[in-house]
Amino acid sequence: MNDGLNFVLNFQRSERYGFQRSFEQGTSNSRGSRNAKWNDPRVAALYIEEAEVVGFEAPRKRLTDWLVQGREERTVVSVVGMGGQGKTTLAKKVFDSKDIMGHFDCRVWITVSQSYNSEGLLRDMLLKVCKQKGVTLPEGISQMNRESLTDEVRNHLRKSRYLVVFDDVWNEFFWNDIKYVAIDCKNGSRIFITTRKKNVVVSCKESSFIEVHELQPLSLEQSLELFNKNSFKIDCDGCCPNELIGIADEIVKKCSGLPLAIVAIGGLLSTREKNVFEWQIFREHLNSELNTNAHLIGIEKILSLSYDDLPYYLKPCLLYFGVYPEDYEVKSKRVIRQWIAEGFVREEKEKTLQEVAEGYLIELINRSLVQVSSLKIDGKAKGCRVHDLIRNMILEKSEDFNFCKHVSDDGQTSLSGIVRRLSITTIDDVFKECIDKSHVRSLFCFGIKRMSPSFDRGIPTKYRLLKVFDFEDFVMNNIPMNLGNFIHLKYLSIMMSINAVEVVPKSIGMLQNLETLVLRGRYYFELPKEIRKLRKLRHLIGTELSLIHLKDGIGEMKSLQTLRYVSLNMDGAAEVIKALGKLKLIRDLGLLNVPKENESIFSSSINEMLHLEKLSKIKEFPEWMLDLQNLTVLSKYEGLQLHFQDGGFQKLKELEVSDCIELREIIIDKGSIPSLKALSLIDLHNLKNIPTGIQHLEKLEELWIAGVDDEFGKRSSTEDWNWIMEHVSLVMDFNFKCDGNSDSPHGIWDLCFSINK
Missing domain, CATH: 3.80.10.10 (Ribonuclease Inhibitor)
Known part of the structure; x- marks a missing residue:
């Protein structure tokens, strides 16, 4: 029954946001891409002059060394990076270098279509190999099946030290289509792949050595050099005039080291007047220019290809990064728990929802759509963010699908229609305009300004359908006494301003669907005994939590996996410590002030926690x-x-x-x-x-x-x-x-x- 209901809800959600229930390539639906003609900049990347290339010296040397030195066994060398990062340009410069030309008997470059078929790919490969070697094409090549094509290519490569480049590979099973063709003659032959998706290369490990170069964004210095080459290549002697340096810096920083954007914007500005007024206007309207200007539309097109390629269940997960402010580092645990609360995460056999969601995040990272900003010691992402231009694309998609609305200080955002998610970085006066949006399911607030007490109290009344309530970055005056109105709430995160004990209201016991509760503040939170009713609560996190009213009641919260930080500096600490032993699923436990006289009880309780992975304080x-x-x-x-x-x-x-x-x-x-x-x-x-x-x-x-x-x-x-x-x-x-x-x-x-x- 639940499986059927989940299927219907997921289907309705995918229909609402235009997400296809398919692993096939989707279709772009952004406003800019509908109305503007564009020339694919990936074609131009094959013909960039040496003088126009910036920042590739180190990766070029590294790739060349992998190709011409090292093991004799056939090896897959790869460049991985987000769209527009210069993978094709870098690969072509390496491919055409004297070191490579002199080392390989046969060099072939193949641009791989997103919708290629294996026979067409092999036929193209055979044509180019024969042309490279100056031999006659076999008869009946157009009628050959996959097996015949494979045999022909193998025969032509058998006695050659070859280099075959496959540019812009999307299919994660691509290696299955070429692994038998890429014969290993133990003579130093190489396959060279460029891709946005790391899993394309990882799959090659099944039967080949691999080397992976993950392309990094250009530094600010490199970005400015590339920008100047394109903006002032005809006039100003290739240098930025002094009066434009500050504006140019701001424009370049917006590109966040993405060569595609830097070249496109620089090329457009090369046609504009070189005066402060003209450039200031462009800088102020850069976001809208990116979405509407015919010269820049290719940037969003290229980035949107990665979105379109996502399976339906990952599309809302990526769009979710749009609820956070620009350049915001979000903790991976936070966004994962919110995905689960939203219902984006599908159940999989023998996996927890947390493990499935972690897999989603890893896939978005491997597809070069999400950047890792900090790592945990186990190598997993601790913090992550999205590139500024990826975020722009996300905001465009969010607007198209009515996924999330933003209210900022200028209050210009339109809140027409049904608003499902609301992200606010604003003052009270603007917030008043959207307080009555009763259809909102998720509410986020970011900033350092405090809300008035009337807003604190009014939110549970106006937003009864909330599933996610995230005020972790927005200081509240008091926890609303009428929290119990949030009967659908699954994720609750609050930051308090007071420097004293905060008593959590008893009405929290009515939140029967709550899965995550985060309480931040300067002092400690006193939890009521009613919290024991939250049987679905998996994560209970606070700066300092007092369980004085719970004692043995904490043991009834059988679903808890995370509990921190609990202060045991109180009467009845022994009872609380004993009850903790009933939390069989606990993985992450943080305790403060464990009394020495209760050490034996503590030992017994801890030893009952068979899944405990992290112990702190x-x-x-x-x-x-x-x-x-x-x-x-x-x-x-x-x-x-x-x-x-x-x-x-x-x-x-x-x-x-x-x-x-x-x-x-x-x-x-x-x-x-x-x-x-x-x-x-x-x-x-x-x-x-x-x-x-x-x-x-x-x-x-x-x-x-x-x-x-x-x-x-x-x-x-x-x-x-x-x-x-x-x-x-x-x-x-x-x-x-x-x-x-x-x-x-x-x-x-x-x-x-x-x-x-």
Whole structure:
């Protein structure tokens, strides 16, 4: 019954937003692409002059080395990046270089259509291979089937050291169409692929070595150089006039290092008068120019191709990044939980919704549509954002599909029609105009301005259908007493302004569908006993949470997977600690002020949590904790002495040791914490030296140090430092000032280093 209902709801949603229930390429529906003719800039990329290329020196050398040096086995070399980033231009410059021309007997370039068929691709490949080798085409080539075409191409490549470039590949199963053609003669032959989708290349690992270069945006300096080459190539001696430098900088920053946009905008401005007034007008209307100007429409077209290629279930997930402000870094857990609350995430066998949603985010990242801005220690995205021009495209799609409306300080956004999602970065007077939008399902507020108490109270009355209420970045005066009106709410996040205890209203117990509750503020939140009724609540997060009214009631919240940070500095702490043992699904637990006298109860409860992966804010480090085999993250440890014994913490990947006033020594036995990747030593003023036995941490990648004694580094052995510098890829010290003592055997410490190998 539920499966059928979900199918109907998903179908209705896909129809409403124009999302096709298909994995095939969709169709663009943006206003600009309907009305303007355009020339595909990917064709022009094949004919760019050397003098017009900027920022490709390092990647060109890297790719050339992969192609002409290294292993004899056939290898797939690839360039991955978002649309318009210069993949084709870079590949063509490498392909046409003297180093490549002199190294390969046969060089073939094939531009791959999004809608290619395998026989057509193989036929094109055979034609170009024969032309390259100067041999006669086999008879009946137009009637050959796939098997015959494969045999012919293999025969022609068999005795050659070949390079075949497949430009602009979209199909993630592309390798299946060419792997038998690309014969491996152990002579250094190469396949070269350009793609927006990392999975295209990953699939090649099945039967080939691969090398992947992920193209990065141009730096600001490189962007300005490219912009000037295109804007002033005819006049001004190729240099930006002084009076236009400031405006040019602002325009270029909007491009965020995307060569396609820089070249297109620079080319357009080369035809404009070079005066401040003209350029200021262009800068102020740049967003609308991108969507309507015939010379710039290709930018959105190119970026929209990536959107059109998305399967239907990923389209709303990408559009969701449009609810956040420009250049906003969103935590991956936050957006994932909101996707789930919105109903975007499909159930899959043997996977939690969280795991499915994480897969969605990974796919958007691999398709070069979402950028990773920060990483967790396990390599997953901690924070992410979208490129400014991708965001522009998202906003256009959102407008077309009525996906989300924005209200900003100027109040110019039209709120006509049914508004499903509302994103607000505004003052109260403008907010009044949209308060009555009762169809809103998701409400977001961003900014530092506070709302008046009347708005705090009025929201639950006006927005009864909300599923997502995200005010984490917008300070509220009070938690509305009538929270119970949000009977459909699944995600609730609030930031409070007061510097005192905030009592969460009892009406929160009426939110039977709530899955995520986030409470931010300067002080702690006192939770009512009614919160135990929230049987669907999976994530309960607060700056500091008091469970004084819950005690054993917390154990009834069986769905909890995340619970932090709970203060146990209260009467009845033992009862709360005992009840925590009933939370069998808990994965992420943060506790404050665990009483030492309750250590045995704490031990029993923790050992009941079979899925526990992350434990934070623990003050003591009892011996029994060494046996928590599923633990992967232990943060904010505040104990007195640390000795990691052989066999302890087999899965721990991240360890933060902080604020330990008396801690003097850390000992790491061989065989303990073998999976550790990151170690942070923070505010340990009495720690004498680097942990003894640090060389046993064979997987250590990051070492972070701050707030230790001035003599810390000099007391550590040269042997330990040499091991660190040889084996640890990232070492960060925020503690010391450089003294220029390069003769010191511990000079590495004196250099205030930030080293990335």
